[in-house]
Amino acid sequence: MHSPTPPTGNLLLAALSPDDRAQVERCLEPVGLPTGKVLYEPGERMEHAYFPISGVISMVSDMEQGTVEVGTVGREGMLGIPILLLSASTTTRAFMQVPGQGWRCSAADLLRCTTEVPAFSRLLHRYMLALFEQVAQSAACNRLHTLEERCARWLLMVHDRVGDEVLPLKQSFLADMLGVHRPAVTLAAGSLQTAGLIRYSRGRVHILDRPSLEQAACACYRVVSDSFARLRNEPATV
Ligand SMILES: [Zn+2]
Incomplete structure (x- = not known):
């Protein structure tokens, strides 16, 4: 039976060179991520960005008719894209669906790090695209599959x-x-x-x-997994 590699670290941070990673890690502190822990509430200030090393974060939209997941973040990614886009808050709630551990850094430190470590900035931009592709694929998937x-x-x-x-x-x-x-x-x-x-x-x-x-599963699973794998494995074009 195929088994995914056990979580040993955050895959975005692991994609950085040792020097770049050491610089970024100076801004990070370990954080426990128990089940149900709310990381962002809609409209509230986002104090931190999160880099999970295990567990699953769900980003959900709360609507009158109920709650639906709009995005999923695990050790392949990070939570806090709106901070990179200079927004203080987001419209979605983010909480721990499956408990885990991770790293976090303050919003200010994240922005400073992306200025000081250009490879980190490029990687997070490419992650932003992969996450957008996940959300877009899910929208189509929810309608058609x-x-x-x-x-x-x-x-x-x-x-x-x-x-x-x-x-x-x-x-x-x-x-x-x-x-x-x-x-x-x-x-x-x-x-x-x-x-x-x-x-x-x-x-x-x-x-x-x-x-x-x-x-x-529908083909969406492979489309989204390949998109995250490409982001780490292909050289950036800029
Ligand atoms: Zn699908």
Whole structure:
């Protein structure tokens, strides 16, 4: 069974040269990221940017009809793009969907670091594009792909970021993330379970057959994963 590499660090920071990384790390402090911890509230000042090394952050839109996830951040990325765009606040709420650990730096330090370390600035700009592509792909995915395909895709994204076969996910969370009511997600997860791809029990999803889960997911999973891999592996054009 394929297993993602266990989380050992933040992949954006790991993509920097040792000298650049040492300069950036001077601004970082370790931070615990327990389940449910709210990192940003809509309209409130963003004090810090976050670089997870484990766990999963969900960015959600709270609407009258319910909550839906609009973006996901794990060790492949960072939370705090609006700070780079010189905004003091954001319209989305960000919270820990799956607990983890990470690094954080103040908004002022992030801006100073991107000025002092040009490679860091270029990397974060490319990450911004990859995150935009994730959000754009999700918008199309939510409109066109079946709930079962989207459920499989979302579980794969979380599996990649958690690096463990057991994902601590309540079914109500899963419904919120997919923007559907709980009975619908019960059906979709039930069908993946019947096919032997996952096992769902007491707020935990066990990934049993990752290759088949990839087959069950829509093409969006691969499009977004490739986009994040490209950002780290291809040289920047400027
Ligand atoms: Zn899709």
